[in-house]
Amino acid sequence: MRLMDPDAWKVEQAPAIVEGVDLLKNHRVHSDLGTLDCGGRVTAHVVMGNTSYVITTNTHYVPRLPEVDPKQILIRRDMRFGPDDPVLWPRLYSKEFCPLPAIPKAPTHPQDHLAVMWWNPTPDDFVCPASGMTLTRGLGRLWGARFSKFSVRTHALIKEYEQYVKSLPTGTKPPLLLPQLVQRLQLSLECLRMLSTYVRMVVGVTTVQREYLELTGLLRYMTKYRPRLVLINPADTTQPDDCVGCFTNDPRIAQILWKVCLPCWLIRPLKAFADECILKMVVPFAATDFLEMNPATGFAPVLATDRLDDCLSLLHCCTENTPWYRNLFEGHVASTAAAGGSGVGLAGGQSARTHSSRGASSSVSLRGTGSPYAAARTESKARKEKGPGPKLARDKSLPFDRPEMPTTISLWVSTLAAVDRSR
Template sequence: MRLMDPDAWKVEQAPAIVEGVDLLKNHRVHSDLGTLDCGGRVAAHVVMGNTSYFITTNTHYVPRLPEVDPKQILIRRDIEKFCHLPAIPKAPTHPQDHLAVMWWNPTPDDFVCPASGMTLTRGLGRIRGARFSKFSVRTHALIKEYEQYVKSLPTGTKPPLLLPQLVQRLQLSLERLRMPSTYVRMVVGVTTVQREYLELTGLLRYMTKYRPRLDLIDPADTTQPDDCVGCFTDDPRIAQILWKVCLPCWLIRPLKAFTDECILKMVVPFAATDFLEMNPAAGFAPVLATDRLDDRLSLLHCTENTPWYRNPFEGHVASTAAAGGPGVGLAGGQSARAHSSRGASSSVSLRGRGSPYAAARTESKARKEKGPGPKLARDKFLPFDRPEMPTTISLWASALAAVDRSRPPSCGADLPQLYVMPEPALLASPDDPARRRMLYHHYTLLRYALMFRLGDGDEPHALLTTQQWRDIVQGKITKQGKAGSHAQARSASLEELLRPAFSACSMDDLTGFPVSPDAVPPLDVNRTKELLWELAEINFRYEFLVLDARASGLNRPDECRTCFASPRLIGMEFNESQRGFAARETDELLPHLLCMAGFMRDWSVPCERPKEIDNAKGRTQWSADSIHGLENAVTKYYTASFYELFGRAAVVPMRLDSSHTFSSAV
């Protein structure tokens, strides 16, 4: 898609006589044009198959019907079921128009990759931040318009089912656009956001402007059609409706049916390919469809809205329940169970009996039973302090430290400690600064590939243990070590696990791992704080989703994501580190606490729920002290519940101080 050149609307005049039929024989300049003339301002002659047709319209131009495979999805010819499609706004002619970004084509200059030497991925990047911001601003404004429309409906009236579906699709597509991807996928992601935005705009316009015109609640005061895409139809009744509500329409009739229609001018149709991309994207399978147009459009509008993300904890919960573990598994329908079964197989394979990491766990357990050695293991329930660590949020840190570990958790004490991404303190824990710099550098090199793996819906994402993540950030991602040793088996298993993501990111040569100490760049404390905050936030957001599913027995991840500063699970903006649960102002913090408290009231866990959480329901008056009390209750209940159901310390949110200078790196 692209902006329309203003000269595109300067139509070329065409001959009036076609196959012996004079289409201007009823030309009457000062007569009123009837609805069956479909405006009759201009007309065009086209040949489809072996049949000649004439097209009349209430506009001053005629697009040429695209010639494509009849089983491919096209613009709809009638408006019986999807009547909003003609109301989609037309491409603007000015680049400063607020809709211009929705008709813009990305170029390689809009694809930003990490700086050379700061990643091993090739061809993996993100859409430029300024472009994404334009998409984000327009999308949120449109969603706000939708919310205002819903509020304006009479009590008990629900919006058309397609409206919330389109809103959800648009939100998910915008989130996905911010994730690391290949250039081709970024372009497809841009097109997806544009298409869903424009269709949602068309549906809102139809419900608020054109439907009232059709029902004579707010009749049009002009016969000039609006700047919308309009539609082709061969049904005079549909043409009359569009003429009535002032939407562009092109009525197609066989040339032999021409009788007394009044046509003022004959024009040459312009080709849609001059303004729209009609060729399919390489590497993407076509949408299978039937000959029926209704079936083809239903594929776009009536299928289940499937999120781009899949919670990797689902497999862990399912496998725990299947093994006879306590607690409840995920509930809420076949979709959750199907995802669980996919995730379980891959996540168990690296941790089951006979796996290279099982021996490491056995040795670790034996060392614990013998007592601590000269160096005590890090207590994950206590804050960890390093200059490059983000700032702890005091009540979250206090709540985690206060978790009662005097007895085993209800899930049992032997569950492996699994993480979506490495916990921040894992990278910051070595005492040797040079070793920490190496871990940070290794993670930076692998960061995009690990996020790509987490967001790839085609492959189940295996949760990894602390030791597995430690091996990864130490650079042990290819088969290495003494033949037949546990170390070699562990590195080989990680290479097998990560190879699909590495291949997708064009990381074919990993011989330079681990990186030589001489090649490790100096520590950038600011940038490292951002990356460690991001790790904490990704872990926290995924963990909250699965904790709610496990504690409530409900499958509601989209609702849970409304508790965060943004609904994203990956690709959060670093400025979110001062918002949401990290907000310092109590008025800004309160909505997020109330949101989480609302979900907590559905939880059934073997620890007492603080009364402040129940008392928050319906409360409207809040002082700074009462907000502080609610935060204290929410954080304590969260950390205690996570320990009871998963047997380890939760990864809790952190913040970057207001004095932090955000880096420009992607």
């Protein structure tokens, strides 16, 4: 990720005349900028679907719309979700998820107190709990010094949430999503203490980071930006805060975001340009300039829809369904299924993948709950409808196919298979 590169947000100037239209013809002094100029500080020209558009903004840079596949989500090599994740890249404004633009933007200085929330772990951070030395293989956990940074920031944010709850009028409850995110963040942080594979440790780190940023965005929206909406006068400054922001093609939404000092990028056809004041033309950023785009090895795409709520749910499900430990029976799963064994899969929004320390595999539904009881009830109901069948003894030459069974000795698999079982 280049998000914390001090030069990451420097923009390149672009030509002012686009398709014969001089976009700087209404250049005026900075104080004359209005809400319908959307700040007008910089503008970029983009082409989408063979149609030319201009993007005006109240910030000093313009990102491109995320080039994502609405039918699937990919986990990348850094165990993040790239432009599929609204925490990492701005998305189109959603009325149902209006706090998303308030998520903090990655700082440009590594010493910033929030820089740890975009930090990428390395094998040097994966240590043996007994010696504290770096592991080359096996199970370990996040280095204690790194964990302490996450712990300090997380507990400070939870304390901020508790103060917000105390400030609410008597009988008023916070939005349901707030306590849910607080609980998820607490559990995810605690899980970082557990021994796991290296990949699962990295997934645990990125999970804490994303949930922290989601909670921060929602808390900021409720305590800072939402109150500004009811004020007659806008904020004291027209400079937007360092937040992720969002895209919109609705001038009314752009006016509101301009008023509360959240970054926004107003998209409109080039033909609609008239009297707007623009101070500078720039080249838009692409997600490939900042984010890891290469998919992770061993992780298949996750089937999705174009609904933002489905996308957000899947981002949480994908991390929950990544196994903590290596599957000891990998390689025998196929033979077990062929013999009629009932393999235990992961619940969540994922397609078939392989259980391993570097990946996971299962057959799952889009809105899976992760509860093993749901699958058990479904299987029991199907059995009752079908009626009693012949009782079949388990093939003792095959490895156990249930996670709660004790571990078998690998040598027994080949030895038992060679036993003469004829009558």
